[in-house]
Amino acid sequence: LFTKNNFCLGCIWICMAISQGRLRLSIKDLRDILRSDLAQGETLLDVGSGPMLLAALLASGRFKHVVLSDLLEVNRLELNKWLGKSEDAIDWTYRAEQIAALEGYSDIKKGALEILERARSAIRKVVPCDILEPGVLLEEHRETFDVVMSNGCLESATTDHESFRTALLNVGTLVKPGGLLVLVGAGGLKSYSVGTAEFAHANLTEDALKHAVTDAGFQIKVYRLKKGVSFLESSPKFMFLLAARRA
Secondary structure, eight states: OOOGGGTTHHHHHHHHHHHTTOSSSOHHHHHHHHHSTTOOSSEEEESSOTTOOHHHHHHTTTOSEEEEEESOHHHHHHHHHHHTTOTTSOOOHHHHHHHHHHTTOSSHHHHHHHHHHHHHHHEEEEEEBOTTSTTSBOGGGOOOEEEEEEESOTTTSOSSHHHHHHHHHHHHTTEEEEEEEEEEEEESOSEEEETTEEEEOOOOOHHHHHHHHHHTTEEEEEEEEEESOOBTTBOOSEEEEEEEEEO
8 A cells, every 4th residue: 555655656647547638637627727817926836746747748838937846766867857858758749749739839749849848948946745744845945836736646645534634734835825726636546556556545535625625725716526437447436626726
């Protein structure tokens, strides 16, 4: 079950499903929120990025300063390899092409290249994070952001409602007053499998999710739900996309 070594598999699991078009909660939904009047300011933190670049590709069209974070050094290494244009870095061209199509580029290939370079320019740094610890970020990296987002990490890194609430409280402190918290995730899972490995999950209900967000000092502005989703070897009861304003 949950250990720090599988901390980020949940966000990879969710991001894969979103980017492959398996969920109604799509890249377009995330992009629409980040481009809406709800998202103000210039700074964005992605919590539990894994080796995934989706958040930066989406956010860089709106935010000048993007910080990516992950617990695992191997995932941070992958992100830094991409930033440094290493030959063995993950190729994000296909995802950038998806976003270029959403952004209305007539030349999708050219648009994707522009989005990739836009993301490189926007990413300020890649830093360690641990949502189970107060402060989440190391002291030298700790600051507050206009927008904090996370794809699948909070409920994957916790084992029950109470630990999820604690993680959300920790992450919520990184949002500026009046700032926005954006969460994508899965509910109704006690555990999930990737291959032969099994990992614990917070088994969220809708009520537990909403109460955790409001009790952390946020007002829910966007709440979208998709039920009956099935992907990989796990079947959550629902997927959610949530945006909430900090008081």
